[in-house]
Amino acid sequence: MTSKNILTLGQKFSVLIVDDDKIIRRIHKVLLNKFGFESHTVENGKEAVDLYLSGKHFDLILMDMEMPVMDGPKATRELRAMGVNNMIVGVTSRGLDSEKQAFTEAGLDYCVEKPLTSETITSLLQELAKK
């Protein structure tokens, strides 16, 4: 199923971009908007957790691994402990498999490398459409 076909189903997915790098936030926001996502950005894991505590919800969270205040693994664990069951995808520039594994074990659905590509987003859309 192509991303275009997914979008013509009428579904508009929401995404929370959690990253302390403002360049990555900007690039990912524009890229995701092109795929029809409604995107919201925050700078660290605590802001993501606070959004959910305030009652907000997203179909997809793109979670950076290393962030000040609260990092990706901690934020992911807290969100899952709160009962958040939407897709959480770790996004990291760290290359080590052991670090990605540890991040995944915090509660991610997937872990991908940044910056995101169109191919990665198409795969994520396909997974979201299945849910």
Add this chain to the structure above:
Amino acid sequence: MERNLHKQLDNMKKSLIDQGYLDEQFIQLEELQDEANPNFVEEVVTLYYRDSARLIQNIEQTLEKIPLDFAKLDNYMHQFKGSSCSIGAKKLKNECTQFREHCKTGNGDGCKRTFQQLKKEYAALKKKLEHYFQFARQAGPIEKACRPK
């Protein structure tokens, strides 16, 4: 006339890629440009140079301290590498990797040497991209060039 400018612009970009300054990520960024974000790449690159200036300064100050804090240096360089990757700055990305290798082995001289090279590449890329964007502004958006008269 406009077609020629666009062709020259394409050649400039190809040259930057062939010389190893930029990689595929830069092309991906250009593909995100549209009517809603007509100067997206220039905007992101400007943001990059503004943001990374602070990181460069932090690294410089940290390299002056004795003894060297390799963990701190590695952390700064990780951030710098991430940003450099996101704009497709291939040579800079490689210099960052080299620097981080020196941090892992506790090679202070290696860090300082690589950092000097990194600063040169950083300045060189900035000049080339300023020239590229100046030319891109003259060439205008691609749609205009293709519109029949």
